[in-house]
Amino acid sequence: MDDRSTVSEQEAATLLGELVSYDSQNPPGDEAACAEFIYRWLTDAGIDAELVADPYPDRPQVRATIGDGDTERDHLVLNGHIDVVPPGNLERWSVDPFEGVVDADEGRVYGRGASDMKAGVAAAMLAAREVAADGVDGRLTLTFAMGEETAEPGTKTLVENLEADAGIVLEPTELEVQTVGKGLAWYVATISGDAGHASKPHAGANAVDGLFALEESLRAYRERIAERTHPLVGESLCTPTVLEGGTKENVLAEEVEIRFDRRFLPDESPSEIDAEMDDLFEIVRERGFDVTVERTRTYEAAEIPIDATIAETVRDHASTVADAPTDPAGKSAATDQRNLVNDADIPTIIWGPGTPTQAHTADEWAETAYLVDAIEVLCRTIDDRCNA
Incomplete structure (x- = not known):
């Protein structure tokens, strides 16, 4: 099968570097500038996006929708959080944590939040742009939340009253599908x-x-x-x-x-x-x-069956595109999967391009190869679930 995505590694790395360059530390909760950038980027790409003032007007979130909602096809939700933990002792960093350093030779983007989880946010944005060009028969909803790092009701607010068939929380897993979170x-x-x-x-x-x-x-x-x-x-x-x-x-x-x-x-x-x-x-x-x-x-903890349709679909594509592991897996950390599964009753996996061992570390980085593969997998998954 030919590649579905046209996104180059350079373009993906550049977008991730831009996202990292927005200092969205939480605490104290400085997500606004990053949310506004995402909103502008999606709007410029022709995607119907909105800034959501709930639950806190000074910490807007982003929600975007593609597709007419053909009931014969799935409604898929892609979720990511835009807040990051503070960088800690800056003397332990060899780069500015909010510069968004792109190292093309190493194939990495450095900075706070690169893996956790702005790589996932970048993958969702670029995949959405790719599929929007041809249209979506079902519906694709993007939710980019505040407050995940401090258990605030960001994602919960964005998915409240949302009826969808499946979801993906784009936390760092190196493209391994995880169906349960502690x-x-x-x-x-x-x-x-x-x-x-x-x-x-x-x-x-x-x-x-x-x-x-x-x-x-x-x-x-x-x-x-x-x-x-x-x-x-x-x-x-x-x-x-x-x-x-x-x-x-x-x-x-x-x-x-x-x-x-x-x-x-x-x-x-x-x-x-x-x-x-x-x-x-x-x-x-x-x-x-x-x-x-x-x-x-x-x-809260959350879990869906290991053979849920969304889990099987993403496993198949991730294995084909990137030789990702296919064994059942879970995440020992807590994520916003709980809001989609427990609060909105949306079967949701934890899956994304970041490297989990890089989360919250000094000199945090994300590999651009995983990012490009994630975009391809997302495009194929959207085609499978949302298009005729």
Whole structure:
């Protein structure tokens, strides 16, 4: 089969470099300039696009539609987020993280968000332009969201009330089809004691002692949930990641705060995990300390059958075009797949051209060969599902 796409590696790399050059860090949530660029680019390409003010007017999103919606053919949704995590310590970077450096010799584009996930956004934009030239019998919807990196309702807003047959969330997978994504919940627990002079430790209640009482309970809990496994995304996890507390070396700690990253499987519910995390601190309460436990952020897990039509279609084309793997796979990180699957009831895979190990790293890069192959695969998939 002849190539469906006419996009060159140079053109694809140039667009990705432009997207990276828009500093869309989140936090604080600076997606507006990048969203406006995408909107202008799509409009100039003759694609019906709009800037969406919901849920936050100062952080617009982009939605675009191609095709008349022939009910005999599919309505396919391509989704990507335009926010990126902060670059961190700039001394660890050999390039400006927001220059969008194109290295033609290496076949890479460097910069924050190159793999996660502006490569996926670029692939969707260029594939949409390619198929728009000939028209789409069914319908193709593009959704480019804010706030994914902080679990905000960007994608959820864009797909609300959207009736579609299938979706692709263009996260970095190096063209491997993934049908399940782990859930993520963040918790903060506060242990409260009574301040006092460290020369008389029994005169107060040192919140640090309460924290030490947690050790055995936490170890047992982590071992217990590790027995919960999924064949594609592995075990359930609970990882303490941040610890803060105390006032001064000679003052009994009045308060200690500990934060957790809790990765969970599709058959675990956030409400059940809430109860587990609260029970974890019962031993601390028994020692006389007050404890509060709060879930501060949630990405639900999501899953579709490994042989869902969209999964099989993209696997076949990715294998043909790029010799991509065809074994069933899942993603251990959380994505906006949950909004399409859980909120909009749209069978959706996680699939895209970025390299997953590059996400959130210094000197992040994306390979332009994967990007060009992704555009070709998307064009073939759109033809298969949306055209007669």
